[in-house]
Amino acid sequence: MSLLHPYFIIAIIYMMIFSFQEVYSGKTNKRALYILAVYLVILAGFRDNVGPDYGSYVGIYVYSDTKDYISIFLAALSIKGPQIVELEWLYVLINKIIINVFDAPFYILTFVVAALVTFFKTKFVEENTHYPFTFLLFIFIPGFFIGESGQIRQNLGCFIAYYAIRYIKERKLWMYLLWIYLAAGIHNVCYLMLPMYWIVRVPLNKIWMLLLILVSIFLSPFEVYRYFGSLLGSMMSGSTLVEGFNGYVDETVERLNGGFGIPEAMLAISTFFLFAFDTKMKEKYPYYEYHRNYTVIGICFYFIFRNNxxxxxxxxxxxxxxxxxxxxNTMFVVSEGMRRAIHAFIMALVIFNFVVFSSFRNIKAGRFTIDLYKNHILP
Known part of the structure; x- marks a missing residue:
């Protein structure tokens, strides 16, 4: 078992303190939330050779400077330019400007990306949960290490797309399409979010949710995603990152062949909460149906793509x-006793994730340990 660097443990303890405050007092300390945001930007933005994908992104940084601006802008319009731009145009443009205009070292790029994603992430949690510290703590392991400190392209693209949910709520189609277009300019997996403007309005009930999940489980062994191989392959562009991504993953042959592991356990927990609190959430939580429909799609997708x-x-x-x-969010619609029980359960999961992450090769592969993590500005 390896120990996370104290910088990360400080963030966990900080979030845990304010998680208890917001759950038991019913109020979130916004100033403390912004202080946390700045701290996390420093940890992710100024990391020095930290993250299994670090070397791959350095390669992309250098690669981006070989592309001319006209080719990048034509790629944004899906027009073939003088040079082929293999990666998403907006991410290449950001890299190009930082290295070509400012001649900045690579850690300036990671800082800019970390600052952008933290802004969109903070806005997302402010607008979609009454318990931002609890949510951020819940996803911190392994989310922060796979996202802000790992797969930075997909992480930034996704949180731009999540930010765009505000325009679904306001029913501003063109603004939503614009932000999805920008998100897909970072990572084209974000085009998967495009239909959500309409799907959030689908009136699911427990019977339909159960049926959709069971069908997805039934389809799992048949690997139906292979029929869409070229489309899905294009969404997973950047094959040089796959080796780095695998540094986070501790898959076993048994689990991929139908066994039960941590991902399945987390899905089982999510499915339980989805069905157990659906009625109360529909009655009391604003825009819950949006989160429910997204969650059902995520669960179904997981089983359909499980063998990959x-x-x-x-x-x-x-x-x-x-x-x-x-x-x-379920804590918002239950009694005080149940709210405390759910919060205790979340804290138990946080501790469990901490122990598991420290036990796998993930923590050393990413150089997040007390002896391996380095930062350009922190001692």
């Missing part, structure tokens, strides 16, 4: 964030 560790993690992860925001 990349698709089942990265494609379904686009939607499963809503399963994790749904769990703390």
């Amino acid at each position: 560790p990349i698709f089942s993690s990265r494609l379904t992860g686009t939607f499963l964030a809503f399963a994790y925001i749904l769990i703390p």
